[in-house]
Amino acid sequence: MDDQQLKHLFDQQAAGYDARWAKLAPIRESLHLLLESLFAELPARARVLCVGVGTGAELEHLARAFPGWDFMALDLSGAMLEACRRRAEAGGFLARCSFHEGTVDSLPDAEAYDGATCFLVSQFILDPSARTAFFRSIARRLRSGGMLVNTELSAATETKQFEELLRPWVRMMATTPEVSPATIEKMREAYRQDVAILPAAAIESIIELGWFSAPVQFYQAGLIRGWFSRSR
Template identity: 35%
Template sequence: MPADAAAQDQPFLKSFSDPEAVARYAEGPRRFVPGLDGMLRMTGILLAERAPADARVLVLGAGGGSELRAIADAHPGWTFVGVDPAAEMLRLAERVAGPHRARMELVEGYIDDAPAGPFDAATCLLTLHFLPAAERERTVREIHRRLRPGAPFVAAHSSFPQTPAERGQWLDRYAAFPIALGVEPEQALGARDAVAASLNTFSPEQDEAILRAGGFADPSLFYAAFTWRGWIAHA
């Protein structure tokens, strides 16, 4: 989900306020993000390397609730603040959270609406690609400012080579994966075109540089799957 106000005007994001589209949301990430469930599980493992048993975790872009549920399932002593600008997506997160809902505070808004912390850990999954470079760096910096020293941060989003020839090839692969799973080619190719037109995608090298500029000195790649990358870093 989008992490800040700079994303509001993107047509690609209108579906996050459409109740019918939100009702179908859970189908999309698992079809278009290879290894999503494994990535969510790895996220919890990486956070637990430094987060205490009673950690307070900031989840930016929490709409939909999949990461909230996956991490809460694995760590019953943690509490969460989930932030997202789309009310419909937060309502979905409430339903997905199920028995863990009492451990979660859900905030409708952007990074500037998140509590000041300090938090013991943070995540921003499938979100930062909605933001242009300057706003992405500012958002990362605001996450960093809310973390305790040494606290872990996991970011994962669309990130792949951006030279013209490579970009086209990787976008084709983005569409090929759901087609191989049985998604109608027209739907998958439409999603490809929407990503190409609407997302702010950068190379992994530039994405890592943004994490460093936002205050994280040690970003390390832990997840790579076609057009997706994930990093672990520490405040």
Template identity: 30%
Template sequence: MAKDFNNPMVVDGYDDHIRKLIPGYELIHLQVNAILKTYLPEQANLLIVGCGTGYELQYLAEQFPQWTFTAIDPAISMLEKAKSHIEDLGLEKKINFIHGDTSILQAMNLQFDAALSILVSHFVPFEFKAQYFQDIGKSLKSNAFCLSYDLMKIENEQQLLTLKHLAQATGLSEKQSQMMADRLTQDFYLASTKQLEGFYKNAGFKSMQSFAQVLNYYGFMGFKA
């Protein structure tokens, strides 16, 4: 059974746990920030797919006060926590919160300068991955881009063991890292980098490049035709 992101215990412990689970979590966002600052104009409209508890939104809204954001998440508990967090900071005027997955994007009839899918698509079942990226692609302006960062397919036991060792070094206990390994097939749907490239291409992205890698975690940037 996949992780329940509507479970209050999962939601409340998410921000602390993810920093231990994901190597270089803050560095991911620093890289995303640098890319956005390089490629986007002073006025931009961003799509945040899977906004979680709002950490990413807060960081971006504070860094780019002139931008507007649309944040979607299929887990209502996550979305409500993010919205409450953003409201507490007084940043809600520039952010539109929408409950739902990427299938709602077409009905919204909005076009974005960029989309962020950070630590999201590895939770999307294989039968829906192609549509997931197609939904994102259709919501982007011409020459806009999508940034994704996900855990990719683990090819052998050595890669899995290395991932466990790194997770322990970043804060997980040995028991927690073993639980992570045991739940990979339940919580994640891990594509290979070649498969992900195919999803981007079939979704109308003309080119794709890597911007980050930590073991089996990869960051990719796809430019829409």
């Protein structure tokens, strides 16, 4: 999907997004716990870029854990950014947040960021060279050695292991425990057409080509994997 298609998709989903994915809270919370530990080495007055921030779940966690930090919340979807803004206002950390609707490349010039998050974003970039360019755009916004923490849907989709994992993964996200073969196939087709699910090694190579150090995988829950790396 291109940027306009993604914007339209997430504008439509913003209002019910948190409620729709509430059952995945244990995955999100374990990821945030590890994110906090990884980012603990950032400066006391760090500036953090949240790419594809959505409704702002990881931003809220970091804002509460590190009261001296400031944040740039970036998303293609204005509706998602508005939901993030409301979260920040309700949580009492709005004054520490800036908001930008658009791509990383469209951010105004500013002091480099100390760290960046990018959760389940680059998987929507189907072209590998464009995906590499995306990570380079983040690297350009970070200070030298700034940390990127990102997550992706990742698997070797042509393997038996992927087929074995796909059914419980779809069942977890479904509203009922019964998952029909048609539902599995619909999910598989969506992953084929709209999401670039790649093996871990391929994603790590793309990130490294995007001007980051060799990524270190620190997290996996089902099809979601997470890495951290540093800008060069």
